[in-house]
Amino acid sequence: MYEPNVVGDWHEYDEHAGLRVRVHRLEAAEPPRGRDDAAVELAYFRVRVTVENRGARHYGIHLEDGQVDVRVGPDGEGAFIDWRNSQFIEGFDVYPLRRATAVLYAAAPEAALAHVDVQVQLRVNDEWTDRRLWAGGIGALQATAAATPAGSGPGSLAHQLSVFLKDQSEPGTA
Numbered sequence: 001m002y003e004p005n006v007v008g009d010w011h012e013y014d015e016h017a018g019l020r021v022r023v024h025r026l027e028a029a030e031p032p033r034g035r036d037d038a039a040v041e042l043a044y045f046r047v048r049v050t051v052e053n054r055g056a057r058h059y060g061i062h063l064e065d066g067q068v069d070v071r072v073g074p075d076g077e078g079a080f081i082d083w084r085n086s087q088f089i090e091g092f093d094v095y096p097l098r099r100a101t102a103v104l105y106a107a108a109p110e111a112a113l114a115h116v117d118v119q120v121q122l123r124v125n126d127e128w129t130d131r132r133l134w135a136g137g138i139g140a141l142q143a144t145a146a147a148t149p150a151g152s153g154p155g156s157l158a159h160q161l162s163v164f165l166k167d168q169s170e171p172g173t174a
Helices: 110-114 140-147 157-169
Strands: 010-012 019-028 043-053 059-063 068-072 089-094 098-108 116-120 132-136
Touching: 019 116, 019 132, 043 059, 043 089, 043 110, 043 116, 068 098, 089 098, 098 110
Parallel strands: none
Antiparallel strands: 010 019, 019 043, 043 098, 059 089, 068 116, 116 132
16 A cells, blocks of 8 residues: 655655655745735745655756645645746756755645645656655644644644554455
8 A cells, every 4th residue: 555755754766776755844934036926815835855866876857847746635625836936856967965956835725734745756867756745734733743742643644644544454445
């Protein structure tokens, strides 16, 4: 069964030795070049996607618009992506022991930010990798996680994911 990564976790690619990626620093942040008119009354947030090469050879990396999808809230509605303020990785050679980071600015209703899913499909040397998902949240979810010692209380993302995966793996569940 496929399990989503938690924001901050590294995912290693089996087909590209030493190459790994993570979604991290999911945080509320205003865009550097000002708000987009289409994001009126929405709360902005920033997410970073870092590609690291721990292998022996370099890889040509592409992480452009359309390769990152951000969904928010319990219904998984699409977040507004501010392409003008975001910084992508477009045809960059990541050499051994080096990193490249994309910074994505998005906006959504503040109440929906407790559930944020980020899906990434990296292109490496002109080959597409499998899509991978990272789950996290901003705001109310962070306050709940801070109140429990390891962020594993009933309101935490880890607990919600565990319950969901357990329900999915029980016999007779569709």
